[in-house]
Amino acid sequence: MFMKERMKPKVNVLTFPSEAELNAAAAGLIVGLIQTKPDAVLGLATGGTPIGIYEELVAAYRKKLVSFRRVVTFNLDEYVGLAPGHPQSYRSYMRRHLFDHIDADPARIHIPDSTAARPEEECARYDALLAAAGRIDLQLLGIGHNGHIGFNEPDRSLPFGTHVVRLAEQTRAANARFFASPEEVPTHAITMGVGPILHARTVLLIAKGADKADILYRALTGEITTECPASLLQLHPRLIVMADQEAGRRFR
Ligand code: GLP
16 A cells, blocks of 8 residues: 555646636746747637636736747647537637637637538548647646546546547536526537647646535545546646646545
């Protein structure tokens, strides 16, 4: 028992007194990276969690602290079955919260195209783009209530690369708050696989709110299993975890 404990490095969770301080710290890390590496490759997330971080990035851009002109971005995922331009597509989300407000080069922005006639071909295309870009420098991640990262849902095994996934009912229920009715939440998505996520040079995992406390604790201290995809992050050599008081409470 003692040996087991000793061999497992403890994941350091940075807990912030307020959401504003967390957002500022996370954005500061990203801005610092771009200042030292203007052509950095960023892996970007959606959902409620990163919105405040994107607001801080926009603020830094407006203060001329950073330029995104040469930055390359890859979004984790996209819903299947939403019309192009649907306000809840992740493409619309990214424009609304970040891309419309900064100087990012559209040619360097990548989001899976879930309107593609052949989704498997789109997955292969996305993986080829990721491979051509090299390693992601910083992967921003939220965590789902069931431990999903991107839309890699708990399963007996997980693919390395981009794939079409059937969304867990728990995930659809959690995301129903963004749609007019729960039935409108798509049943499928295209998601980046865990391969490129775990290959990222740095992973920045963000958790906010009391409803994330248990899954964050389980993911970072429990057994490593594809049944909790975020638990794979325990294997990452440069994992930074930022939580607010509520989500980080089990680590105090
Ligand atoms: C979403 C996204 C994930 C996100 C997670 C948590 O559906 N696909 O990338 O990290 O689920 O979402 P939220 O931040 O809204 O809690």
